[in-house]
Amino acid sequence: MSVRHDQSRPVDRRVRVQGQPVDSYPALPPEAERGSMRRVTVVGEEILSRPCRELAEFGTPELSALIDDMFLTMYVADGAGLAANQVGVDLRLFVYDCPDDNGIRHVGHIINPILELPTPGSRRLVDELEGCLSVPGAAMTVARTDHAVARGLDQDGNPLVIEGTGYFARCLQHETDHLFGHTYLDRLSKRDRKDALRQMEDRREDVFAHRATKAARLGQ
Incomplete structure (x- = not known):
């Protein structure tokens, strides 16, 4: 998911890492410092439209390296969240570095998440612009609940139990959708979907150029 233009990752903001509060956290997470840039898949590629496989093996160097690479790729692409199939890996895993609406920054990863949303009678839907790193350059209004809980596992x-409100709840819903083969385009009307794809065609090359410049600054 794309980060909102009015949001950043300051060092001294209140932070929760893997759901736990910490006193401070660097603007560039340690995982990103260790990672290597990977190509971000684009809507239309088959891996984005089918459910990902559950992860069954934990604590491996390969999994740790994948999470590191996903953090760096998310950072270079100016993302608030990134699912494994967005870097071409068919696994139920996503990473995030996303603020909520109360000024708390949430950083971490979650594997095999199950999303819990409020019951229809108690949920509040919020219409807000939403973007996706796999739909480069486009942003459309999507209705999401303002509260979500993701239950899963760490590496x-x-x-893990990760609770999100506001924009972070949106992030949890957006990334979990990816793991079941959906993008936010699937939640749009046919007319709005066409509009989003037009935006992508008009702006994608500028987005790719910006990512390449940012990656070059980091030696990627």
């Missing part, structure tokens, strides 16, 4: 197989 060592330990249980």
